[in-house]
Structure formats: structure tokens, C-alpha cells
Amino acid sequence: MSLQISEMSKTYQYRKVMKPMLERKRRARINKCLDELKDLMVATLESEGEHVTRLEKADILELTVTHLQKMKEQRQLKRANGDKSMSPAEGFRSGYIHAVNEVSRSLSQLPGMNVSLGTQLMTHLGQRLNQLQPAVKATAMLPITAPLSVHIASRDPYSVPISPVSSYAGSPNSSLASASLLTTCSSASIDVTKMEEVDSDEEENVWRPW
């Protein structure tokens, strides 16, 4: 019998114990992100003069899709009008700074965060930015607001992962991946209304915090 129990493979135990828990966590992640998406959409719509009373999940997704489509149209319009205000390099830099600020702000709110490690990382990120953008000398110093940050792997700037999530997806360290997702969703200060600010022909390759 004990043999049988031990033969109740890890798979069985996993299915019995871990799976329900992970599924709960997964739903929680979905709901958390939907909640934050809802907040963002409500804020956005209200800033546009629309009043939102109640949103169910499907509504949140519909509104988001509609809003993004609208933004896409506006961007195309802008481009058609010859708006070349930002080069790809500038676009990348802007996204980089935006992302670092956002992550930095989030991490700075984490209890027990190692400040000296954060400082080191900030320094590193600032140096990386200088290396990435030698042409943009006047703005070479990284205007990061919070004292903490995360390490973004040093690579060719345009081969940086499209998002923090995708960079962790498939990692053997799944808890890291989950944590990444959670922190990604919890950066609620990302403003949907500003998603189109960084306009670049290379946008598929530019790292964005969203």
C-alpha cells in the first residue's frame, strides 16, 4: 500500500493538490488584471466625458478593444499627416525610460527591498541607456524617479524582449514568471490614454511596459 502511495506519482499528487491551487492563482491573475484594466478604462472614458456605471468582464474587454482600435486609427491618421516627430531610436529610448520608471516605482513599494541592490541596478540601467543612445548626448542621463529598478538583460537594444512577461515565459523558474505577471498587472499607473505616445516605425521591436 505504501508502495502504491509512493507510486501515486508526483503527477497524481500534483493534480490533486497543486493544480487546484494554481488554477485559483491563475483566475486571480486574470481577475486582477481585468480589474486594473477596468480602472484604467473607467478613468480613460471619464476623462473623455463618458460616464461608466457598471462594467462586466466582457464589457471591459470590448471597451479596451474599441479604445485601442480608436487609438490605432488616430496613429495612422497622424502618420498619414506626416508626423515624424519621434525617430525609432527616440521611441525606444522613451519606452525604455518609461518602463524603467514604472518598474522602479513598483519595486520601491516592495517591503524589504534591498536598497543598495536597487541603487546598483539603477546605475547599471543608466549606463546601459548611455550605451544604447550615444547619439542623444544631451539627454544621456536617465531621469528615473525612484531609487529602485530591475535588471534588464544587456543585449542588442532591438532584441530586448517585447514585454517583461514574454521575457519570462517559458522560464524554468515559473514562480518568477508568475511574479513577473503579477507585477506587470499591478503597475496600474500605466495610462491607457498615453499608449500611443511612443510612435515609431519599429514599434514591433521596441520594448514597452505594456
Place this chain on the structure above:
DNA sequence: AATCATTCCCACCTTGGACG
């Protein structure tokens, strides 16, 4: 290539609250 562990997704069922 085969095998195993893990992750993810989906469909179905249950539950609880709102409403007529």
C-alpha cells in the same frame, strides 16, 4: 525520440446574488 513534469486552456458544473 521517448518519457515525464509542469503549465495552460477549456468545458462543464456549482454556487450565490439580483431581479421580476
Place this chain on the structure above:
DNA sequence: CGTCCAAGGTGGGAATGATT
């Protein structure tokens, strides 16, 4: 009280990654 709907729980299976 019955019905509807949103949300959570769960089982099954596909997909993926690691190991041998």
C-alpha cells in the same frame, strides 16, 4: 420562488520544456 447571470471550482487533455 423561479430564473438568469456572473464567477469560482474542477477534471481532462493539449502544449511545452527538461531530461535521458
